[in-house]
Amino acid sequence: MTPAFEQLGLIGCGLMGGSFALALKRAGLVRRVVGYSKSPSTMERARKMGVIDVPASSALLAASRSDLILLAVPVAATEDTLDAIRRVLAHQALVMDVGSTKADVVAAARRVLRDDVGQFVPCHPIAGSEASGIEHASATLYDGAQVVLTPIERTLTAQLARATALWEALGCRVRVMSPAAHDAAFAAVSHLPHLLAFAYMNALAGQPDGAGHLTLAGAGFQDFSRIAGANPRMWCDIFTANRQEMLAxxxxxxxxxxxxxxxxxxxxxxxxxxxxxxxxxxxxxxxxAAAGTTSTA
Amino acid sequence: MTPAFEQLGLIGCGLMGGSFALALKRAGLVRRVVGYSKSPSTMERARKMGVIDVPASSALLAASRSDLILLAVPVAATEDTLDAIRRVLAHQALVMDVGSTKADVVAAARRVLRDDVGQFVPCHPIAGSEASGIEHASATLYDGAQVVLTPIERTLTAQLARATALWEALGCRVRVMSPAAHDAAFAAVSHLPHLLAFAYMNALAGQPDGAGHLTLAGAGFQDFSRIAGANPRMWCDIFTANRQEMLAxxxxxxxxxxxxxxxxxxxxxxxxxxxxxxxxxxxxxxxxAAAGTTSTA
Structure with missing residues (x-):
């Protein structure tokens, strides 16, 4: 059987990107993974874990000659990343992201990709956890997960169909909605809980007796505050990108x-x-919606 | 080996009380459990599950001739319950509760028990879950849990020592603090998270698109909001009893x-x-603090 894709260009080797590459390999859907991370040690670790086959020294080199490109970088880095790779995009290449916000990602793609924006299918797999980093990557992260696709009017039907088939082949259930509807919904069910958990931890840590109180915390606290352990840079980006919906x-x-x-x-x-x-x-x-996943995004 | 206690008088046959009786039996610490619940069907279920050996038709009858009495009722019912049993309290009987607030419980005990208040050792085992009811009772609920004891100046040293030994024999780690310090700490690490989870669910459910948004919620939402499924009556009591600390x-x-x-x-x-x-x-x-427990209280 011929894999569906010759080469995945993976840009960003964290939990989301690493797990995607592992899942794609497990499903036999790709022949080779060329990966780029701005951290050389992360890239080396991804290679040793079998997440990537070939390290690339730039996003451009990872995208070059890839028929599937996944951006798995903080949402605020989307525009620069697309800008770095746009000149080497193969005409038929499918480009996707995994960002937790979509209106800003789509706006960045419009600005940078221009006539090639139709190749870009904005994706948000509802998976992940408060853990981050390649060391937590797993081929099973996306098993049974929902994936929201937020095409725009210029998205090519053929690329949307390919993206849909790809996520479904990984065991995901695909939903399609507008970027705006996506961002409103995720502000409510994901971004606000994260903000409240952060605010709660700050309120606790800021009290004179906070440290003592914490020694009495049980499993209710543990579950409620788990998402407060999430990556600060990533969540700063998300809150900033989804500002209006957050404030609402x-x-x-x-x-x-x-x-x-x-x-x-x-x-x-x-x-x-x-x-x-x-x-x-x-x-x-x-x-x-997706039993068995460990989604938090 | 002679059990440490002849008869447990269990008043309230829910998750906390039922689990206590099962744990006591498992540890061989009691010969007989006489149980009372205001719901006859709960009492019958407790009997069938082996939680209680003898159903009692009143709190007074459960307490009568018991050398260990556990109040496992909503904290707001503490005063009436103590009032109902105080005339039949054996002179040596150890009386404990499992309430999530302590200043109000201690105040009720002072008012009602008067000269016998020294027999009462206020307890708060940090265990439980958003589930409630006898059907979730388990002999292992308290395994490894912290138990906070909040004696007052009139508490008898001997009864405090018996309560400590009893909880330790059930595999718990005992901490002693004042009722006020307890209530301040639990407002911070337990009561406030519950309030925030309730407020969050109401905020979500009150939005026009709330139901649609909820279909996109993942595991972050799931853990964050788990405690919002807790028992309304119980939490109304707790918030009311711990009003000042909650507002702070x-x-x-x-x-x-x-x-x-x-x-x-x-x-x-x-x-x-x-x-x-x-x-x-x-x-x-x-x-x-207590790995392996499912504490939320």
């Missing part, structure tokens, strides 16, 4: 918190219990 | 959130990344 979600949250606070301050137990019951019910009714 | 913690949190919001709104990426990095570091430095 913070507004929704502040109102809901204010409601509960007022009920506690007023000692209105029946209304407080009803408000908690509504939250508890909403949570109980939620079902994970 | 909400204040700390609001400040921390405001800081991040301002940095996002201002587009101050370096300061935003530094603030996130502080949170991420604080979380990374935290170690669970």
């Amino acid at each position: 979600q913070i507004g929704h949250f502040r109102q809901a918190l204010q409601q509960l606070e007022t009920l506690i301050a007023d000692g209105d137990a029946p209304a407080l219990e009803a408000a908690i019951a509504a939250a508890s019910l909403a949570r109980a009714q939620w079902q994970p | 913690q909400i204040g700390h949190f609001r400040q921390a959130l405001q800081q991040l919001e301002t940095l996002i709104a201002d587009g101050d990426a370096p300061a935003l990344e530094a603030a996130i990095a502080a949170a991420s570091l604080a979380r990374a430095q935290w170690q669970p």
